[in-house]
Amino acid sequence: MRGVIADNAPETATRNLYIETYGCAMNLADSEVVASIMAEKGFKTTQDINEADVVFVNTCSIRDNAEAHVWGRLREIKHHKKTNPGMIVGVLGCMAERLKTQLLEKEQVIDIVVGPDAYRDIPQLITQVEEGHKAVNVLLSREETYAEITPVRLSSNGVNAFISIMRGCDNMCSFCVVPFTRGRERSRPSDSIIKEANDLYTQGYKEVTLLGQNVDSYKELDEQGNVICNFAQLLEKVALLRKDLRIRFVSSHPKDITDEVLHTIKRYDNICNYIHYPLQSGNSRILELMNRTYDRNWFKQRLDKIREIIPDCGISTDIITGFCTETEEEHQDTVTMMEYGKFNFAFMYQYSERPGTLAARRYKDDIPSEVKLRRLQEVIEIQHKNSLALNQAKVGTVQTVLIEGLSKKSDQSLRGRNDQNSVVIFPKENYNKGQYVKVLIENATQTSLIGKALEEVVFD
Numbered sequence: 001m002r003g004v005i006a007d008n009a010p011e012t013a014t015r016n017l018y019i020e021t022y023g024c025a026m027n028l029a030d031s032e033v034v035a036s037i038m039a040e041k042g043f044k045t046t047q048d049i050n051e052a053d054v055v056f057v058n059t060c061s062i063r064d065n066a067e068a069h070v071w072g073r074l075r076e077i078k079h080h081k082k083t084n085p086g087m088i089v090g091v092l093g094c095m096a097e098r099l100k101t102q103l104l105e106k107e108q109v110i111d112i113v114v115g116p117d118a119y120r121d122i123p124q125l126i127t128q129v130e131e132g133h134k135a136v137n138v139l140l141s142r143e144e145t146y147a148e149i150t151p152v153r154l155s156s157n158g159v160n161a162f163i164s165i166m167r168g169c170d171n172m173c174s175f176c177v178v179p180f181t182r183g184r185e186r187s188r189p190s191d192s193i194i195k196e197a198n199d200l201y202t203q204g205y206k207e208v209t210l211l212g213q214n215v216d217s218y219k220e221l222d223e224q225g226n227v228i229c230n231f232a233q234l235l236e237k238v239a240l241l242r243k244d245l246r247i248r249f250v251s252s253h254p255k256d257i258t259d260e261v262l263h264t265i266k267r268y269d270n271i272c273n274y275i276h277y278p279l280q281s282g283n284s285r286i287l288e289l290m291n292r293t294y295d296r297n298w299f300k301q302r303l304d305k306i307r308e309i310i311p312d313c314g315i316s317t318d319i320i321t322g323f324c325t326e327t328e329e330e331h332q333d334t335v336t337m338m339e340y341g342k343f344n345f346a347f348m349y350q351y352s353e354r355p356g357t358l359a360a361r362r363y364k365d366d367i368p369s370e371v372k373l374r375r376l377q378e379v380i381e382i383q384h385k386n387s388l389a390l391n392q393a394k395v396g397t398v399q400t401v402l403i404e405g406l407s408k409k410s411d412q413s414l415r416g417r418n419d420q421n422s423v424v425i426f427p428k429e430n431y432n433k434g435q436y437v438k439v440l441i442e443n444a445t446q447t448s449l450i451g452k453a454l455e456e457v458v459f460d
């Protein structure tokens, strides 16, 4: 959740926008597009909800608890509206797309409902509300990528920025609501991505993360429908911009990450050796029910291939426990796959049935919640053990770290990340945000590497 101040509010801005963002990085990037569209309409962003003329909540539907949280937040916003009756309240993002006008029926405080592909329509929707109507636009698009809108960087540290390279998802994993809330997959023209990366560098940014639900299926097409730039080629184009502009990307679907992508990562020092590689389950029957299109063996082989081509690659994953009909033995396959995979990090969840998805229509959500939770705790425990061991193995090594700012715990320490996306903490001395430094790792916890800076890395 974030309240934010715009860094490029026009001098003519007369009204205040307060925007809170939930869910994934795509939603964070979308809020930056919305702030830009609102800036054009004369709004600057504020961190104080009490001074807002418009409040937007950019929402997530991925699990039931993500939606429950937003409902709670909307009830709180209702109290703010009592003291500020002119305030316009909008629900944006995936809940807006999933629930559409039901949102207006369920919660009186909402004036506007806007789906992820309709943000250009927001100024017009605000006008409708000012004329006394409720306003809704949840149309999905096959083309919209907001390509030429320059996002207003919200809560930015001035070092890392997201660049959205594609929207939507065509994969239809049976548990997942995203294809319904974000629509069909489409890629943004590479020229506009390169321009955005270049502009960010000129403004002092040192790391860009290329974003999409499934970045490896990025493809720019010509008018005849031929692929003129695939994901590996896009990575290369961004990598060639500047040696000291780091590149990350997220998320990859295991089925789509090609050897060409792996070799491109290996070839360029500024493409980080880090891949988010979501397993979901270690059992082939469950993977089939999930419609993930790979099985246990295939996943294992591709994991081996990543490590063969990029030996020091940081790898993270996603796990869902207690998917429909999952037996104890099948859960154990996830446990053993995590032990084999030795992921650096993992995002782990209990299965949450989402209305309208393939799984909700076809399979019974039959694993009791206490069993889902116990299985979740088991995988979390393995992950903690793996994270600690992998971090401890880095003690004594020297890591190149991009400094992102002060450590959360002390203003005498700095925080950054190494190539593999591990957090590194070290004494501040005279180093500053945005610098690359060599850090000798002296200690490690499950969540971070701790060390001391040796010298700045200077790029020729």
Ligand code: SAM
Pocket (backbone or CB within 6 Å): 024, 062, 063, 175, 176, 177, 178, 212, 213, 214, 251, 252, 253, 278, 280, 318, 319, 320, 349, 350, 351, 352, 353, 354
């Ligand atoms: N497209 C990305 C991918 O395939 O990895 C990200 C999808 S989603 C935003 C992030 C993660 O949420 C998924 O990888 C999955 O582990 C989890 N997830 C999605 N739907 C879920 C559900 N119904 N219940 C629990 N976890 C879910």
Ligand code: SF4
Pocket (backbone or CB within 6 Å): 169, 170, 171, 172, 173, 176, 177, 178, 179, 213, 214, 253
């Ligand atoms: Fe959801 Fe699967 Fe698409 Fe990821 S790849 S967004 S999990 S449908």
Ligand code: F3S
Pocket (backbone or CB within 6 Å): 022, 023, 024, 025, 026, 027, 059, 060, 061, 062, 093, 094, 177, 178, 181, 182
């Ligand atoms: Fe959530 Fe939508 Fe992202 S459902 S995870 S905000 S794409």
